[in-house]
Amino acid sequence: MWNTQNNKNGKRIKYLLGLCVLGWMSSAHAEVLVILPESGPLARAASNIKHGFMSAYQASGSKVPIRWVNSDQKKMSQLLRQHVTKKTQLIVGPLARQDIEALLQAKPKVQTLGLNEISSASAQLWQFSLSKREDATALQHVLAQDQIRHLKVLRQPGNEAEHELMLMSLLSVADLTVEMIEQPPKFLSFRQGLLLMGDPEWLAAMQQLPQKRLYTVATAIDQHVRLPKGIKFCDVPALYTHAWPDVLHAYQQMPVQMSYQRLIAFGGDAWQISQLYLSQPQAEQQEFQGHTGRIQLSSANVQCTPACFQYTAKGMKLI
Numbered sequence: 001m002w003n004t005q006n007n008k009n010g011k012r013i014k015y016l017l018g019l020c021v022l023g024w025m026s027s028a029h030a031e032v033l034v035i036l037p038e039s040g041p042l043a044r045a046a047s048n049i050k051h052g053f054m055s056a057y058q059a060s061g062s063k064v065p066i067r068w069v070n071s072d073q074k075k076m077s078q079l080l081r082q083h084v085t086k087k088t089q090l091i092v093g094p095l096a097r098q099d100i101e102a103l104l105q106a107k108p109k110v111q112t113l114g115l116n117e118i119s120s121a122s123a124q125l126w127q128f129s130l131s132k133r134e135d136a137t138a139l140q141h142v143l144a145q146d147q148i149r150h151l152k153v154l155r156q157p158g159n160e161a162e163h164e165l166m167l168m169s170l171l172s173v174a175d176l177t178v179e180m181i182e183q184p185p186k187f188l189s190f191r192q193g194l195l196l197m198g199d200p201e202w203l204a205a206m207q208q209l210p211q212k213r214l215y216t217v218a219t220a221i222d223q224h225v226r227l228p229k230g231i232k233f234c235d236v237p238a239l240y241t242h243a244w245p246d247v248l249h250a251y252q253q254m255p256v257q258m259s260y261q262r263l264i265a266f267g268g269d270a271w272q273i274s275q276l277y278l279s280q281p282q283a284e285q286q287e288f289q290g291h292t293g294r295i296q297l298s299s300a301n302v303q304c305t306p307a308c309f310q311y312t313a314k315g316m317k318l319i
Helices: 002-028 042-062 076-083 095-106 132-145 160-173 200-204 246-252 258-279
Strands: 031-036 065-071 088-092 111-114 125-127 150-155 176-180 191-195 214-216 232-235 284-287 294-298 301-303 307-312 315-318
Touching: 002 200, 031 076, 042 065, 042 246, 042 258, 065 076, 076 095, 095 111, 095 125, 095 176, 111 258, 132 160, 132 232, 132 301, 132 307, 150 160, 160 191, 200 307, 246 258, 258 284, 258 294
Parallel strands: 031 065, 031 088, 088 111, 111 125, 150 176, 150 191, 191 214, 214 232
Antiparallel strands: 232 307, 284 294, 294 301, 307 315
């Protein structure tokens, strides 16, 4: 009986070692093809994504070759024919929505991590972005925890269009009575909240705000602008918790505004997702705490849930 069990254990160990060797061989011969614009209107955003991607890649110690391709004014079908080889295990990018649509129509033969959202869907294409819908879902959870039922919304005049998608996404996920207002209220009754949607300077200029149940959006946050005490928001955690040395290193190398810092963190997560896929390409579902939030990776999509914070007298507090 003991010998039989021992033989079974030995076979199992050999099987697991075989899987590890196969996984190592697959990773050793893998190549990641990254398609981003080096010129054009999205070049600066792409540069910050690349910076974050490479900082995370170097911090990981990975030896997987990364090949960069300029997507600006190029046809996706032609880029795929020219650059996808037998070694290509994963495509990261492109960034522009129309390029992702074109890539999907070209039917790539390898898994692709598109760095934006489109209306079409395919199991061969993951869509990863800093989504307003996921921002809205995270904020909705905070509102629900605070038992908010009536939300007053004050938007910066002339800046309404920038926050339209966030507002519509919030309305679609939250069971709230929403009231658009033109002046901030001095008081809020129980179960009422105030959502301020504007840029950092506009938010900092707000006077005589209520002391509780204040909320805002990530784009209203700037490290150089003081926030109203007690205000809550949801954003990329790497900007506030400083738990990722690769992101801090990237920020120090390339000091930029917070909007571009978010893209550096986004690029870091694009590499982490790539690394997970290369190590476990057959995994149906994986989850990890990323630079941009809680990342859930399934065979169908990538979901990123940002972290939520409250500004207090002692500074930023994770909630």
